[in-house]
Amino acid sequence: MTSRDCDLVIIGGGPAGLTAGIYAGRARLCAFLIEKLIHGGQMMTTDLVENYPGFPEGISGPELSDRMRQQAERFGLKILTGEVVQLIPGTAQDPAITVVTEDRRLRSGAVVIATGASYRHLGVPGEKEFIGKGVSFCATCDGALYRDQEIAMVGGGDTALSEVIFLTRFAKKIHLIHRREALRGAKYLQEQVLNHEKVQVHWNTVVEEFRGGQYLESLKLKNVKTEEESELTVTGCFIAIGITPNTQWLNDLVPTDEWGFIVTDQEMATQVPGIFAAGDVRSKNLWQIATAVGDGAIAAYAVEKYLDKLRGEGKS
Incomplete structure (x- = not known):
């Protein structure tokens, strides 16, 4: 068994990251979300979101973001402000992943990268x-x-x-x-x-x-x-002159496609054990709030299964 600070670190506070936080909290995982600016991602620049289910009259991006944040915090998600500068993968003997920011280091059982993409x-x-x-x-x-x-x-x-x-x-x-x-x-x-x-x-x-x-x-x-x-x-x-995934800081830690988006399987897992990706940072065909939410839910569920597997092997 290895020591760690938490079960999960989520990097990025957009809809994918916040949804992962909601599902992690419901699974009773100890989860931190690290956002370098303000939670909400690109939702914060959208005056009116009209294509997200459940709001017939639409809802402002900032309000939708704030509701997601409140819901995630209600389930125990701890939100930190900071910029992640490095991920240090675990080993077969010690699978904990070290998340390095400018002023702290966290040892986590798993990481969900939800840093999104920026419009050019x-x-x-x-x-x-x-x-x-x-x-x-x-x-x-x-x-x-x-x-x-x-x-x-x-x-x-x-x-x-x-x-x-x-x-x-x-x-x-x-x-x-x-x-x-x-x-x-x-x-x-x-x-x-x-x-x-x-x-x-x-x-x-x-x-x-x-x-x-x-x-x-x-x-x-x-x-x-x-x-x-x-x-x-x-x-x-x-x-519409393209988007750029916010993956430069990873320094080729995980495989990406030709445009720099992170390649995952259907459970949002990368090829690096314990590192998952969700939302607009991931290689896929549609970048929307709804698809980011789905990614976040799947990623958190996959993290729960991954940690259960480690516990079964006596490594968590």
Whole structure:
């Protein structure tokens, strides 16, 4: 039997991490959740979540996050603020995993990595200020907020084109802004977008600035070939230029796919014993609050089974 500080450390306080905490608490596991910023992940930047079951009128991202946190804490989850900088795997004789932050070390029976992914930003003036106030990175989450309005989409790949098609259900007009003279997405998506009466494509164009008062009102555009500048009046702008998993700190500890997302099995287990992954940080086909919640529940259940196995072997 080896000594440890807790049964489970969850890294990341988004929906996957908080759900793992709820299920861990219900299993009577001693669990810590470490979040470097504030709990909630990308939910905190979503004004209205309309696609999460149980809220017919929708619910704000921060409120949904806070409810999840309260529920997790009610089941005994201990939430710590800090940034995890290293994981030290256990050994066959001592399987406890050491979680290292800037100011503490915790020995845990298992770890769930739920650090999520970050949307790639344009990095231009006004973008950060208008996130949640007209600038969005998720059409599925926020598209319905722009019913009968004129909006923009930045990008040219599969995600951008799919989201443009989705947004045509709501928006009056969609300006697709693409920095090249040809789209990169699948041909069948291109055909739907280019032939849609609601879509206008701005070729060889980039956004140079987001403008407005309390909310987004317009975009400053620039044609990269002619260098001509213009202003486009819109009430919303979606950005789909890719996402980056928050896995750089792992230093190749666990296998990832070609984009850096963690590869797991169906029980959210990585190839490193005792280390699991859940939510947007994981390699999968759909990144949503609902799928993150499912991942978190499965991961916590798998952790419980893993720890039971260690106890049976006299290693926990």
